[in-house]
Amino acid sequence: MAQISASQVKALRDETQQSMMDCKKALEESNGDIEVAKDLLRKRGLVTAEKKADRATGEGLIAITVAPDKKSAAIVEVRCETDFCARNEVFSSM
Structure with missing residues (x-):
């Protein structure tokens, strides 16, 4: 597993507006590759959106x-x- 620096997490967070922990986890899973990490975050966002799609908006x-x-x-x-x-x-x- 690649060592993830705070500057990498900050750069990913600035681009995606995701939480620091989500960015760190995505970077760890992608071995520090920011493009792969962005793709992981995008996929997770779609899953989260699907889970919330049926919620009532009253x-x-x-x-x-x-x-x-x-x-x-x-x-x-x-x-x-x-x-x-x-x-x-x-x-x-x-």
Whole structure:
């Protein structure tokens, strides 16, 4: 097993936005190869997404906007799992 440095973990984390431990584990499993580690993290993310796909999203926001020329409009609904998330400033600014 290759010795994994903190700079490798940081570089992978900066590119993928995954946790430090997930990045370290992926680097250990890939013997320090960052491209292979990114692929491992991507596959794990897909598995996690599949597990969460059936969760109910009972909270969210609806936004309505009209174009300045008044010829078109859009209604967008964005859903999330919790009211805590729905009230978050970042979520509501989308």
